[in-house]
Amino acid sequence: MKKVLLGMISALFVMFVVGCSQQNEDSENQTGAEEQQTITLGVTPWTSTVPPTEIAQILLEDMGYNVEQTQADAGSTYIGLSRGDIDVFMDGWFPVHDVYIEKYGDTIEETAVSYTDADAGLVVPSYMEDVNSVEDLVGMEDQFNNELYGIEEGASVTGIIDDLIEGYGLDMEQVNSSEGGMLAQAMRKLENGEPVVFYGWRPHTMFNKLDIKVIEDDKGFFETATVKVITNKELQETAPDAYEFLSNWSIPLDDVEEMIVKIEEEDVPAREVAQEWIDNNQDKVNEMLGK
Known part of the structure; x- marks a missing residue:
């Protein structure tokens, strides 16, 4: 009888240990899911915004972030950046957008040059x-x-x-x-x-x-544009690896235009076009990711 009782106690102990272990593992997994940080990308209604945004989203997701896109016009996008509702905008046009930097410079910054010579x-x-x-x-x-x-x-x-x-x-x-x-x-x-x-x-x-x-603008109202990545200033502290990647960001203008053609003219899904660019430019991607 003692042997039977001892066996039952041993079995219950093992079940208790396994149960606790499983519960801890589930708790850790749940905590990890809850702690997954979300980065929000601003998207203006311009075709030029789509390819860089899609590429950035894929790479940020590969880094472990949850990524969301927020659609808005340029003015609302910069307001969102200044408030922290939007973390990143991949398509800031300068000097046209200097007015936004002047207005919201306390909370946003020009983080990287995406490409130059945009007419x-x-x-x-x-x-x-x-x-x-x-x-x-x-x-x-x-x-x-x-x-x-x-x-x-x-x-x-x-x-x-x-x-x-x-x-x-x-x-x-x-x-x-x-x-x-x-x-x-x-x-x-x-x-x-x-x-x-x-x-x-x-x-x-x-x-x-x-x-x-x-056509020529001799009075200089328009200048050749430089396109930049804009971020909320808190991103450097809250997501330093994401900020580091974005600060290394650059992409040739011709590549962006080729991707726009595939998306707009050939009706290829934007994410598929972005993934193709990543696959074909792995050296550049690694450089931006600091690998």
Whole structure:
């Protein structure tokens, strides 16, 4: 009887130990899941924002972070960055976005240069051979129905275009809509061989599929842009390895444009395009990750 009782006690003890071990393991796993840090990426409604954001998301997830995307216009994105609601924005355009750095510089920072030499300005069809600068538009505004097409009103470039209209004395009004809306209106004009002027920039598929040209801006309202990674200043402390990766970030402009074409024209999923770039540029990826 004693042997039976002893055996039962031993069996119960083993079950107790195993149960506690399993409970501790489950608790640790649950704690790990709860402690997984989330990094939020701001995404503006521009095609240029998508490839760098998707690449950054994949690499941050590989580092163990939970990554979310927040869609917003440029102004709202910078407000989110300043409040800490958004941690990273992969598509800051400078000097156009200097106004946001001046306003929110206490809480956000320019963390890395993504690429340089991104052209931006007013665009007209190549068949308008007599229009090669903004000055050439003066006196012929009625040919454009006195309209100049721009992107959403929340973008800082909207104010620059308004200043340009005033600075050149153009009898034109800026008509604002989404990037897609602007291009749809411009394409209708182009298909009919009509005069049209609108805002354009690289990298963008518009220069791959439309016969257009950027006209000269002798008064300097537009400059060749440098695109940068912007982060909330707290990220360096809260996620130092993520910050280190982002501070090493860079990507060729041509690569971004090629990815935009695949996403927009060939209808390849953005994440698939981003993963392909990572696979084909592993040396550069390792350099950014500090490996």
